[in-house]
Amino acid sequence: MSRLPRAGMLDITGLLASERQAFLEVLRCLDGAAWQLPTECPSWTVKGIALHVLGDDLSLLSRQRDEATNGLITFAAEHPGLGFRQLLDGFNEQWVHAATFLSEALVVELLRLTGEWTARYYSDVDPDARGEPVGFFGARGPSPYWQISAREYMERWIHQHQVRRAAGLSDLGEPFLHAAAGVGARSLAANLSELGAKPGASLGLSIPGLGSWTLEREEQRWALFDGSSGHQTAELAVDPALATAVLSRALTASEAERAFATSGDEALARSALAEMAKMVGRPAPA
Incomplete structure (x- = not known):
């Protein structure tokens, strides 16, 4: 916990x-x-x-x-x-x-x-x-x-x-971005699938220099916490220069994925990133 x-x-x-x-x-x-x-x-x-x-x-x-x-x-x-x-x-x-x-x-x-x-x-x-x-x-x-x-x-x-x-x-600017990121983190926690994670597994989300959040897997859902313990199972960090573009749907799903750096459990990080990118990505041009 x-x-x-x-x-x-x-x-x-x-x-x-x-x-x-x-x-x-x-x-x-x-x-x-x-x-x-x-x-x-x-x-x-x-x-x-x-x-x-x-x-x-x-x-x-x-x-x-x-x-x-x-x-x-x-x-x-x-x-x-x-x-x-x-x-x-x-x-x-x-x-x-x-x-x-x-x-x-x-x-x-x-x-x-x-x-x-x-x-x-x-x-x-x-x-x-x-x-x-x-x-x-x-x-x-x-x-x-x-x-x-x-x-x-x-x-x-x-x-x-x-x-x-x-x-x-x-x-x-940052105050508006920080609020949007907090809203987005709550939406992600509510909609992210199990991803094969066992209870107790954790996923860190961060915009370096602006804010961080931690999703922890419980029996039936992901719980969201403010901040980072520094010991998450996997970590996703978005490039601060691209954070607004990612969250405001300026990028396609594949472009959004490339805006993040991953660390820790690679399978969990990549699975979570792919799912999140589909949520925030805009459709690719026909």
């Missing part, structure tokens, strides 16, 4: 307003041509991503704060026979296509407003109160709101970096 502190609730609500402010500053500096730049999201321009983030804000405010019918349920009723991924992609694409007529200035103003509303809502709601399931953390039933807001932060952080890369702008 690890003597490290167990990684528990991660409160990212204090970063929501500053992340949104940084996103607005990026969008305000873009000219009309830059809004039409292609991004790593298939078929979406910079404007498409901005509209998607706005749609997410409106959706979560409606279904979570106001307890309205989830728009995905309505979309599913109108499109029987589709799988979840097809439904989600179709629902998102429908909104982006319908909202394309909005002016860039109005999109920025609406994102400012919905950013304020969502930050206030997530700050006010009880972080342990139960809401919708968050599959990102392996949940099949109602999830605590700290996980719901953490998932939202991660998605916003990823999309903002997709826009930044399209426009040739620098990354957000």
Whole structure:
């Protein structure tokens, strides 16, 4: 049993307003041509991503704060026979296509407003109160709101970096990266398969100079701890210069694997790395 502190609730609500402010500053500096730049999201321009983030804000405010019918349920009723991924992609694409007529200035103003509303809502709601399931953390039933807001932060952080890369702008910086890494580590612990590891085996994750986490195999799952004992069964360390690119899905799975150095039990390290790279890697170009 690890003597490290167990990684528990991660409160990212204090970063929501500053992340949104940084996103607005990026969008305000873009000219009309830059809004039409292609991004790593298939078929979406910079404007498409901005509209998607706005749609997410409106959706979560409606279904979570106001307890309205989830728009995905309505979309599913109108499109029987589709799988979840097809439904989600179709629902998102429908909104982006319908909202394309909005002016860039109005999109920025609406994102400012919905950013304020969502930050206030997530700050006010009880972080342990139960809401919708968050599959990102392996949940099949109602999830605590700290996980719901953490998932939202991660998605916003990823999309903002997709826009930044399209426009040739620098990354957000370490405080935002550290929070995203903490969210990602919790998701990995919830979704990583057994990998043939026996109870007590441990897997270290680190961004040198920024943070480290340890996954320890229990009977039925991986438990996550903050920090490193220095005696893990295997260790994965990502190049700090590539950490944002890895976690914000800028790299393919094979590129993401090459961003890590491994040590310790090679079989465990390589198996874990291959599985993690599939989670964070973007599809390779056709």
